[in-house]
Amino acid sequence: MSTQGLRGNMPTYMFSGVSGGSQKKEAVKARTAxxxxxxxxxxxxxxxxxxxxxxxxxxxxxxxxxxxxxxxxxxxxxxxxxxxxxxxxxxxxxxxxxxxxxxxxxxxxxxxxxxxxxxxxxxxxxxxxxxxxxxxxxxxxxxxxxxxxxxxxxxxxxxxxxxxxxxxxxxxxxxxxxxxxxxxxxxxxxxxxxxxxxxSLKGGNTLEAMEDFTGGLGEMFDLNESSSDMYATIQKALQRRSMVGCSIDISSSAETEARTPSGLIKGHAYSVTGLQEIKYKGKPVRLIRVRNPWGQVEWNGAWSDNSAEWKMIDTSEHRTLNMVSKDDGEFWMAFEDFCKHFGKLEVCNLTPDSLYGDSTRKWNVSVYEGKWQKGSTAGGCRNFPETFWTNPQYKLRLHDADDGKNDSTLMIAILQKNRRKLRKEGVDLLTIGFAIYKAEPGDDHLPEEFFQFHASVARSKSYINVREICQRFQLPPGDYILVPTTFQPHHEADFHGDGFSIMSDTWLMKEKSLSVLQTAFLKCDNDNSGTISSYELRSAIEEAGFQVNNQLIQLLVLRYANDYMEIYFDNFIRCLVRLETSFTPVQKYTAPLMWLYKYMYNII
Known part of the structure; x- marks a missing residue:
């Protein structure tokens, strides 16, 4: 299994969702705007x-x-x-x-x-x-x-x-x-x-597909370094229907899919399908159920299908564990053996706090679309001070501290776009990372000299060639600048970025401004299709408070309509933000779009 992974130029739109206790009914909405x-x-x-x-x-x-x-x-x-x-x-x-x-x-x-x-x-x-x-x-x-x-x-x-x-x-x-x-x-x-x-599907990271199936957030854990509460982390993930995978590290490509004496396969993706604590010889034993997608080849150690341990427990435990002794690729093993043999754990959460706490919280989600462009915005990492400052920069604002704490939770995810599809053109994943800098309220773009005298307050754990990197931070409320980068300068790629922070009451009030734009859109959606036609676009734009000529309408249709000459609501929002940022001084923004500009528009 090879490593793959990434996501910020102009933010496209923002949305909010509920996460936490009502996972099944509401939390999925957090990334399904x-x-x-x-x-x-x-x-x-x-x-x-x-x-x-x-x-x-x-x-x-x-x-x-x-x-x-x-x-x-x-x-x-x-x-x-x-x-x-x-x-x-x-x-x-x-x-x-x-x-x-x-x-x-x-x-x-x-x-x-x-x-x-x-x-x-x-x-x-x-x-x-x-x-x-x-x-x-x-x-x-x-x-x-x-x-x-x-x-x-x-x-x-x-x-x-x-x-x-x-x-x-x-x-x-x-x-x-x-x-x-x-x-x-x-x-x-x-x-x-x-x-x-x-x-193009050869070699990959389980988190990549998990995110494509759920719209969830992927987090990776090193089982060799993780704390003793990893069992509780996996337990909470499975209880909240997060998707969980694991793999065994390899030291070279020659070890890929090499079979170990214990029956496990190196460099191979497994899924975690169950977790259970049982009584064995009067003592509690933690077990974990793992599946090999081959549908065969299983663990042969303690608690494997035909091991002696099964003869020492009550048949009711067999039923609880749904134990079936056949070569179907699925097996149980002791949790301590799992941590000893497997190196990486991958968890795809449906919401940012699936693994942390039980309370229902509002999350503010900022969405960015960007590009590292050779000669302008592909500045590389901090090892290249002459060009680092040219990377795309994004303004982040953490409004409030988490309940009972001094800091606010922030999650950053950066994702490289279309790299798998571009393999046939010789394109591979770039090595990527990001850094976060404390900024003043008026700082929209940090100049070269700033980085000569200021260190980052947070950064990605490492630079790695995966499709997406995602990391959680605790930072004091305030203004920050996010700088996503490739490791080497002059390497080009499109990327997508998400920023998750706890939503404040101020944001919840601003969210209502979106209803003005929704009303304009729905008023022109005459057939209730969830889209407006290219011919209805002018009316919708005028309902939102703009006047445009025929030439501009033609350009907007070319940019924002699909092959069927339809415009979805997200592209309608992009269209309005583009109009606002192109023709209106920031100080004169209309009320519904002022907050969109402040939180969406890319600062580069």
């Missing part, structure tokens, strides 16, 4: 067209060709693309409910993805969001299926046909233990399409 129901799914339109024409869907964007399989090589054997009903007589989308045992790895090094899929099956609501139910191969079958993934602060629908690569009538890649079940294979295909092709 763009609601799928507001979109017009292509799936329904394409499926209806196929049914009306009496044809099966063939995806022109992801054809049944080698280009969808590989970008750097040709297959050594000839694969045949087949629809499920050409492979088995009675194909089913899901048989008896989706479960972690439906996940069996094929001939593709994407164990990181499969470990995340296995974790996804543990929560039906999360699964249903990614894998919409009621898809089948019988009623109104048209050879078309769809899935949803979280990409850079919005849910994206991916539509695929059901032609799958096979060899000798067997699926080549991800498959279910049930030969007539195909949801997991089609999910992998949709994720491959999202990232360019199947080969």
């Amino acid at each position: 763009v609601v799928m129901a507001d979109k017009k799914p292509r799936y329904q339109l394409l499926k209806r067209r196929c049914l009306d024409q009496g044809v099966l869907f063939e995806d022109p964007e992801f054809p049944a060709e080698d280009s969808s399989l590989f970008f750097s090589q040709k297959p050594q054997v000839s694969f045949e693309w087949k629809r499920p009903h050409e492979i088995v007589n009675n194909p089913e989308f899901i048989t008896g409910g989706a479960s972690r045992t439906d996940i069996c790895q094929g001939d593709l090094g994407d164990c990181w993805l499969l470990a995340a899929v296995a974790s996804l099956t543990l929560d039906q609501k999360l699964l249903d969001r990614v894998v919409p139910p009621k898809q089948n191969f019988q009623e109104n079958y048209a050879g078309i299926f769809h899935f949803w993934f979280w990409q850079y602060n919005e849910w994206v629908e991916v539509v695929v046909d059901d032609r799958l690569p096979t060899f000798r009538n067997r699926l080549v890649y991800l498959h279910s233990a049930e030969q007539n079940e195909f949801w997991s294979a089609l999910l992998e295909k949709a994720y491959a399409k999202l990232n360019g092709n199947y080969e």
Whole structure:
């Protein structure tokens, strides 16, 4: 398993959500500001067209060709693309409910993805969001299926046909233990399409897929350095339906997928599926359940499937643990053995405080889109003082301290965009990090000389070549400047940034200003579709208090409308902020947009 990971130029929009106790119903909203129901799914339109024409869907964007399989090589054997009903007589989308045992790895090094899929099956609501139910191969079958993934602060629908690569009538890649079940294979295909092709899925970080499945926040723990309360951390994560994965560190690429004497695989992604404390010889023993996405090859030490320990406990404990002795890739082990053998723990939280405290809290979420551009904003880390100051800079404001504390909680996440999709062009993940500096209220951009005399007050733990880095800090209330950077200067990449801080009463009042813009948008959404047409854009802009000419409207439509000439609410907000920042002095901002400018606009 290779390392992968990142996210700030102009912030796009902001939203708030509830986190903490009501995890299942409310907290997921914290990073799902763009609601799928507001979109017009292509799936329904394409499926209806196929049914009306009496044809099966063939995806022109992801054809049944080698280009969808590989970008750097040709297959050594000839694969045949087949629809499920050409492979088995009675194909089913899901048989008896989706479960972690439906996940069996094929001939593709994407164990990181499969470990995340296995974790996804543990929560039906999360699964249903990614894998919409009621898809089948019988009623109104048209050879078309769809899935949803979280990409850079919005849910994206991916539509695929059901032609799958096979060899000798067997699926080549991800498959279910049930030969007539195909949801997991089609999910992998949709994720491959999202990232360019199947080969692009080779090697990765489980957190990457977990975040794409949930919109959650990923945190990584070093089991060799973590404190003694790691058991409680994992317990709380599983209780709150966070997704949890683990892996064994490797010292060189030669160790990748090397099997240890204990039956564990190095450099390989596993999912954590359970945690339980039982009585053994009169003493409490902590156990953890882990799953290998291969669907086989298991731990052979204490508490493994056929170990002597199971004979020493009551059969009721067997039932509590749902113990099944078979080579299905899932096994129990003592928690102390887990910490001894595994090196990394990955937790994807649905909200910033899933692992910390039980109270319900409001979070202020700042969203940024940015770019490290060679020659202007790709300044590298502090090792390069001549250019460091040219990196993108973002103003952060922590309003209030946490209850009963002097400091305020801040989480920063920086994510590199589209690096996996760009692999076919020779692009790889950059080594990234960030630093945070104390600023004065009037500081919007810190000059070169500032960094010569001031140290950062917080920074990322390390620079690393992963898609996303995420870290939690405790800082006094006040103004700060966030500086995301690559390690080396002159390296280019697009990135996305999120900043999470506890929401103050002041912010909650400002949040109401958004309703003015929502009202303008909804007033022009004549068909209640969640979008406005390009022709309705002028009316919506005028409702928001602007006057624009025909030439400017044409430019705005080109910039903010999609291929169907529709504008979603998030792009409507971007459009208004662009108008405001382009033509209005800051001091003369309209009330609804003044707060948007102050908290959203990139300071560079």
